[in-house]
Amino acid sequence: MQGVSRRKMLGMLGIAPVVVGVAETAGANIHLGASSRLTLSEQARRRIQEQHLPDIPLITHEGKPVRFYKDLIKDKTVSLNFFFAKCDEVCPLVMANLAKVQKLLGSQVGRDIFMYSFTLKPDEDTLEVLRHHRSMYHAGPGWTFLTAKPDDMETLRKAIGFTYPEPAIDKDKTQHIGNIRYGNEPLMLWSACPGMGHAKWIAETLEWAIHPETNRVQAS
Amino acid sequence: MYFNVFGEKVSKARYREMVNAAKNRRELITAGLTSRRELFKMGLLTAGGMLVAKSGLSARAGQQVQTNNPPSSGQNTSPGTNQNCVPGNQTASPPTRPFVQALPIMPVTRGVSSLTPAPTENPNVGAGEVRAAPFQAPLIDSTRFPVVPSTLYNIHQRQFATSQHPDLPTQTLWGFDDGTGTRSPGPTYQAFYGKPQLTRNTNSLPSITEKNNTGFGMASVSTHLHNAHNPSESDGNPCDFYTNGRFCDQYYPNVLAGFNSDHEPNGDINESLSTLWYHDHRVDFTSQNTYKGLLGFYCLFNQFDTGNEETGFRLPSFPQFDIPLAFADKVYDPESGQLVFDLFNLDGILGDKFLVNGVVQPFLNVEPRRYRFRLLDTGPSRFYEYFLTDLNNLSSQNPYWLIGTDGNLLPHPVQIESVRIGPAERVDVIIDFRPFAGKTIYLENRLNQLSGQGPAAIDSQVAAQNSATTECSLVLNSNQPAILPAGAGNLLLQFRVSGRAVTDNSVDPASNPTFYQLPDTTQEPRIVRTFKFDRLNGQWSVNGQFMDCNTFRFAVRQNSAEQWLLTNLTGDWTHPIHIHLEEHQILSRNRVTPTLPGDSGRKDVTQVHPNERVQLFFRFRDWLGKYPIHCHNVVHEDHAMMALWHVVPAGQEDNINVP
Numbered sequence: 026m027q028g029v030s031r032r033k034m035l036g037m038l039g040i041a042p043v044v045v046g047v048a049e050t051a052g053a054n055i056h057l058g059a060s061s062r063l064t065l066s067e068q069a070r071r072r073i074q075e076q077h078l079p080d081i082p083l084i085t086h087e088g089k090p091v092r093f094y095k096d097l098i099k100d101k102t103v104s105l106n107f108f109f110a111k112c113d114e115v116c117p118l119v120m121a122n123l124a125k126v127q128k129l130l131g132s133q134v135g136r137d138i139f140m141y142s143f144t145l146k147p148d149e150d151t152l153e154v155l156r157h158h159r160s161m162y163h164a165g166p167g168w169t170f171l172t173a174k175p176d177d178m179e180t181l182r183k184a185i186g187f188t189y190p191e192p193a194i195d196k197d198k199t200q201h202i203g204n205i206r207y208g209n210e211p212l213m214l215w216s217a218c219p220g221m222g223h224a225k226w227i228a229e230t231l232e233w234a235i236h237p238e239t240n241r242v243q244a245s
Numbered sequence: 246m247y248f249n250v251f252g253e254k255v256s257k258a259r260y261r262e263m264v265n266a267a268k269n270r271r272e273l274i275t276a277g278l279t280s281r282r283e284l285f286k287m288g289l290l291t292a293g294g295m296l297v298a299k300s301g302l303s304a305r306a307g308q309q310v311q312t313n314n315p316p317s318s319g320q321n322t323s324p325g326t327n328q329n330c331v332p333g334n335q336t337a338s339p340p341t342r343p344f345v346q347a348l349p350i351m352p353v354t355r356g357v358s359s360l361t362p363a364p365t366e367n368p369n370v371g372a373g374e375v376r377a378a379p380f381q382a383p384l385i386d387s388t389r390f391p392v393v394p395s396t397l398y399n400i401h402q403r404q405f406a407t408s409q410h411p412d413l414p415t416q417t418l419w420g421f422d423d424g425t426g427t428r429s430p431g432p433t434y435q436a437f438y439g440k441p442q443l444t445r446n447t448n449s450l451p452s453i454t455e456k457n458n459t460g461f462g463m464a465s466v467s468t469h470l471h472n473a474h475n476p477s478e479s480d481g482n483p484c485d486f487y488t489n490g491r492f493c494d495q496y497y498p499n500v501l502a503g504f505n506s507d508h509e510p511n512g513d514i515n516e517s518l519s520t521l522w523y524h525d526h527r528v529d530f531t532s533q534n535t536y537k538g539l540l541g542f543y544c545l546f547n548q549f550d551t552g553n554e555e556t557g558f559r560l561p562s563f564p565q566f567d568i569p570l571a572f573a574d575k576v577y578d579p580e581s582g583q584l585v586f587d588l589f590n591l592d593g594i595l596g597d598k599f600l601v602n603g604v605v606q607p608f609l610n611v612e613p614r615r616y617r618f619r620l621l622d623t624g625p626s627r628f629y630e631y632f633l634t635d636l637n638n639l640s641s642q643n644p645y646w647l648i649g650t651d652g653n654l655l656p657h658p659v660q661i662e663s664v665r666i667g668p669a670e671r672v673d674v675i676i677d678f679r680p681f682a683g684k685t686i687y688l689e690n691r692l693n694q695l696s697g698q699g700p701a702a703i704d705s706q707v708a709a710q711n712s713a714t715t716e717c718s719l720v721l722n723s724n725q726p727a728i729l730p731a732g733a734g735n736l737l738l739q740f741r742v743s744g745r746a747v748t749d750n751s752v753d754p755a756s757n758p759t760f761y762q763l764p765d766t767t768q769e770p771r772i773v774r775t776f777k778f779d780r781l782n783g784q785w786s787v788n789g790q791f792m793d794c795n796t797f798r799f800a801v802r803q804n805s806a807e808q809w810l811l812t813n814l815t816g817d818w819t820h821p822i823h824i825h826l827e828e829h830q831i832l833s834r835n836r837v838t839p840t841l842p843g844d845s846g847r848k849d850v851t852q853v854h855p856n857e858r859v860q861l862f863f864r865f866r867d868w869l870g871k872y873p874i875h876c877h878n879v880v881h882e883d884h885a886m887m888a889l890w891h892v893v894p895a896g897q898e899d900n901i902n903v904p
Contacts, residue, residue: 077589089900115781194474203781238489239488242375
């Protein structure tokens with residue numbers, strides 16, 4: 026996939042299998058009507074998926090087409106964040122932190138937790154750029170960089186709540202949300218932590234998502 | 246009016262420069278502290294890049310005014326939701342009939358005669374106890390504070406099924422069980438000064454790894470007793486939490502501040518507390534867990550505030566005429582009717598259903614006499630301004646009496662038409678229903694709020710234009726939040742006042758009774774600390790840093806006085822800031838002595854409004870250990886707007902950097 030042009034890449038996204046993104050949203054009512062056989066817990070999980078985890082098509086840095094919910098999120102513990110290559114303020118701090126977090130979590134990454142970084146500028150960040158960027162942070166196999174059609178990426182950003190209430194600021198990518206969203210999808214445990222915090226603390230936070238049965242106590 | 250951190254008046258342009266400079270500086274500091282060198286090494290960062298001035302947060306101070314549909318459909322006894330609007334991508338709740346169910350009044354917590362195994366001074370790790378440190382109180386005075394006091398409670402957090410409205414299906418919630426059944430709000434503690442007590446809080450929620458979550462909530466808990474002058478190991482720290490099967494013994498000495506410092510041996514009577522509450526405080530998940538039900542009241546009495554209207558201050562008798570009211574706003578799935586929580590929100594959450602004591606829009610039958618109500622805003626993010634409304638006479642002013650703010654009685658009752666509180670704040674009020682004998686009146690929230698930002702102004706023109714949309718957007722420059730017309734707000738609670746005359750032995754607030762004096766605030770502070778509450782790329786921060794359970798930010802010298810300056814740099818947001826352990830008194834807001842009665846007393850939560858600097862006076866007495874300061878908009882709190890600090894003995898305070 027080396028050297029795939031942006032046009033080619035978007036073309037690939039266009040022909041990526043099916044149109045689930047739209048269909049799922051539109052079908053919300055239909056399936057809820059048919060959901061009476063689901064337990065309350067299953068219904069709640071469905072609801073989270075429909076409102077916040079859209080099954081949009083994406084392309085990994087390796088050029089592989091994937092679906093957000095089905096392939097990246099379902100039944101997994103994950104961390105999600107947004108960046109773009111030419112971002113010189115918040116992104117480098119967050120990404121450098123994630124590189125440390127990856128190291129701290131060790132072999133759990135790619136097995137117990139999957140780290141995903143999404144470009145906010147699919148127009149600029151070609152697969153080549155993603156791969157280059159990825160290598161700068163020494164990202165291992167459990168840390169995937171992804172792009173999508175700009176509209177789909179916007180859908181995703183809004184769905185996971187990385188927005189400002191003020192429309193002007195929300196459009197300003199230099200002020201984009203620097204948080205790391207984390208979650209354990211099957212257990213419906215979702216929260217977020219600041220990407221600019223201490224890497225050690227971020228890693229500990231992500232460990233709870235993997236091992237929520239952890240008890241913590243620390244003498245003052 | 247703009248001020249620098251020293252309280253000097255500056256021009257608006259200068260203020261903006263300061264804000265920008267501070268922001269850039271913070272970014273540099275952050276970079277330097279975390280990974281700046283590495284970033285250089287990676288070639289991702291130039292010094293110039295970091296230094297480039299940018300519009301930053303000051304951009305928010307712009308004049309964009311936008312709003313949504315008319316902010317309330319609350320003028321109703323008609324069916325419907327009394328809603329403002331539903332933010333973002335949330336759907337509106339299904340309709341519910343207002344005022345068809347009675348207000349639940351939480352029973353008094355039932356004690357037990359013994360606990361097995363017996364509580365131990367050191368954490369009983371072998372038995373499954375999760376506690377940070379030995380009890381402090383017995384070490385100070387084992388006679389007054391025995392390790393096993395005579396008042397014991399055996400409390401379990403459990404999942405339970407309950408109805409929050411007859412038009413909604415049964416809900417699966419989390420609550421507190423004192424042995425008489427699980428409820429939310431939990432049972433109300435009736436505690437007394439001079440009677441230490443111990444609560445064993447056991448996590449009996451479903452196992453966290455069972456795949457039966459209802460969509461939100463982390464079955465990992467730490468129960469905080471909010472506003473208590475409590476030793477840190479029993480405070481319910483957000484960073485000490487435990488899962489199913491574990492417990493924590495929490496020692497509540499019920500002792501006045503100063504007992505082990507400047508007012509030995511019994512403490513300062515003017516530090517008496519009355520209305521406290523307990524709630525889950527699990528770091529990152531407090532908003533979900535309290536929304537799911539983990540909260541309750543803790544009423545503390547003494548020889549003056551006796552709970553008996555024939556003794557002491559003669560305040561209306563508990564519990565018949567002294568009723569705690571926990572307010573909450575929530576959202577239900579329009580299809581399933583199940584309670585839902587917006588997990589993916591960073592700003593703050595508003596609901597379109599208004600609950601009191603766990604049910605949607607209840608009614609309360611009252612006698613034509615005086616009642617004491619303890620009003621608590623349980624959040625997550627809504628502010629309330631409470632009015633009494635007679636729907637048949639909307640132009641009437643219906644005053645009532647403010648007697649306490651947060652956990653504290655004011656020196657004297659103050660007659661008010663309304664009072665505003667934010668998340669976690671409380672007010673104690675006295676309402677005299679005699680003028681309403683035979684009538685139906687309402688407790689109404691008339692404060693306009695459209696987003697997690699806090700109370701908002703209304704631009705009626707824009708509101709009308711956008712009336713077709715249902716999506717919430719917000720109003721900027723909300724220095725003067727709008728009070729909605731009488732009857733157009735959120736009708737919260739219906740009072741059905743009976744017509745027959747009854748006896749009332751409670752004190753008449755109009756006779757201007759004296760409760761306590763306000764403690765002196767003239768003591769020279771040992772140190773003045775500045776706290777800047779800000780938002781950095783969507784990340785809620787305190788002094789440019791984020792919550793981290795492994796990092797203590799500063800140390801306070803035990804038994805010293807301090808001044809804290811809380812500065813809100815977030816433009817249009819109001820932050821209700823809560824500080825554990827000690828109460829504070831507000832010395833000034835932007836250098837002006839506060840005039841609102843709600844600001845005049847002792848507080849544990851203070852609203853810091855946009856572009857405001859609030860000056861607080863503190864004494865940190867008696868106890869040692871770790872405590873947090875945090876925003877009590879629990880969504881902000883869960884997204885790192887919190888900092889940990891210590892109280893340490895004199896001589897040890899320099900080990901940790903002072904901000």
